[in-house]
Amino acid sequence: MTDDLAARFRSAMLDCPVVGWRRRETPAETFAALARASAELGLDRWDGYGAGGPVERLEAEVAALLGKPAAVFFVSGGMAQQAALRTWCDRRGSTRVALPDLSHQLRHEQDGPRLLQGFRFEWLTQGREAPTAEHVRALPTGLGAVQVELPLREAGCLLPSWDELVGVSQACRDLGVPLHFDGARLWEAQPYWDRPLAEIAGLADSVYVSFYKGLGGLAGAAVVAEADVADELRLWRTRMGGTLYRMTPYAVGALVGLRDRLPEMAAVAGWARDLAAALVGRGLRVTPDPPHTATFQVAAEVEPDLVTERLIELMAREGVLPCFPFSASADVPGFAFTEVAVHEEALRHDPEVVAGWFAELVAPRRAPRGDAASAQPT
Template sequence: MTELDDRLKAAVRACTTLVPWHPKTAPAEVFAGLARACEELGIDDWDMYADGGAVTRLETELAELMGKPAAVFFVSGTMAQQSMLRVWCERRGTRRVGIQDLSHLLKHEADGPRLLHDLRFEPLTSGREVATAEALRAMTPGLGAALVELPLRDAGCLLPTWEQLTELSAAARELGVPLHVDGARIWESQPFYDRPLAEIAALFDSMYVSFYKGMGAASGAAVVGEQDAMDELRVWRQRMGGQLYRLSPYAVGALVGLRDRLPRMGEYVAWARAFAKELVAAGLRVNPSPPHTNTFFVHAESPLPGLQERFAALMEREKVQPSGSWWETDVPGVCMTEFTAYDSALGHDPAKVAAWFAELAGA
């Protein structure tokens, strides 16, 4: 830990507002909000081991929203997706899964899919590429499943076109390969396609959704799909230790997200695109350009130590945190950050925030 690291942490703590992500909240505020939501939503009963109460209500509402027969709530997306892939692979009699090599399951799950489920991942795409029908057809036949991340977060939340998506779906059905979607940010992707969520979900055999990112819940995830597959998935939820005695606090937070934040996804994406345009005008680079969702990468031509010095100074002066952490890229002298626009961003002028970013870059 360097002196500059300590200075940055102190500056962040002293900020009274931030631009990316959600507003800062204390645990007591969150719990009080959940109590109010129970009254507003008429949640009078607890679930018991994920049955009844807010959990059953959430699963019912989600299945209807996504146009699928059933949904299964999980406390963790990691557990949800590994369990779903296990179901598909056991049905197909093989543990081979076609997957993008930037997928969350490969990058951020500590090799859990292989160690826990013996899943054998094979590359569907390499690097910052969207999955296509051609890529799926080029794989060795006999896959247990294929997984597509929408959007591909580690590529700047990159999305395929609607045509590419429908062609991929048709190819999977032609090949008899169950097609699963990592839809952790599918809510934020819907404005890109400008189609109902049910129409998007209809292209896939199963889809995972998250409730703690754009939806703002404390935790929680779910998978939607056909009834028989979801029945098998519930068994794996129990086997994986996910059938907790009480899941209502997480489910109530998810219901609030569906009610309050889902209708605002278009606003978040519009703000992000306006902000990206201002950043480009200020001399920074964004990827994708324009953004496909409310999340994208920002690149600044500046050595990291100098940028961090300016970052600390700006926060100390303005008491505003304009971005998350920055890190060095493979290109010498170029740094990057991931920016995500939610409620916090909507309270700021995109041009003003872009000016702060230009200051960070030393422009």
């Protein structure tokens, strides 16, 4: 993408009312909504360095939802995951962690977990592959922990079947290895299995969840586990500088997400499946097909820059950015792909109409008017 095209796209996106299926708000609008929610939820006290106030209430709600004795709030998911894995590795006396080669820590954290915590990563799975008990049993002995990303975002938010996930859990317990769930999008994954969140979390020794992705909070995350593990997580939170003087704004945003967004997850996932089916009906490729969550990948034989030009036009016409620019595929020459992440604003639109927008985006390049060659009869 040229610098000029990238600048025009950013400018159009900043003026677009709905981006990534979320309505754009100004800081003032967001803070005003949080103030109203604080009153509605009866939140009249601040936390102090993560203790008391809305943070304590949030931790109690999340622990109850996920069926664990305790939850610890973190201001970032990266910190939360490092604290959880470090706790298990210290207990096991091993820095070796098995996880997918497409996991978030390896793709988006600048090698931080290895450099800061000394983790030695090994592959639980490679590529677009869901974990199974066989993957766990094939690992070398002496692991500090096994991590499963639910869903595996880099593979189109791929999920294992329920039986596969149960098998992974049982294999870890048979081997005596702690199992940690990277559940940044666990709220969005739950409708796929249609089982209570506590039943899902019960398969793991610790579970990380995010509050800003599907739930739309300002930022923040939590790890749920047994009480003694939570005590160690709090120590690591302090050691990593994560015990801020005031964490109340983040906790309020998370509580609002649990109240308002969590009940919509099944409807949003259903809308995403309807959109995906309509896209396949128009000749686009969807991965996974059908989607496992409200986020999935779309591929088409198209020039990425052409799609970006059309996205700029679409934002001006419809006031919606339904996906981000397509990127050239490293796997299939001539194809490009994008990620579609569906959120609550999509429910206001007809998925068939939106699929029509995508068809416009990936349509073959039109010949210029007056092109003599294209006008010749065949």
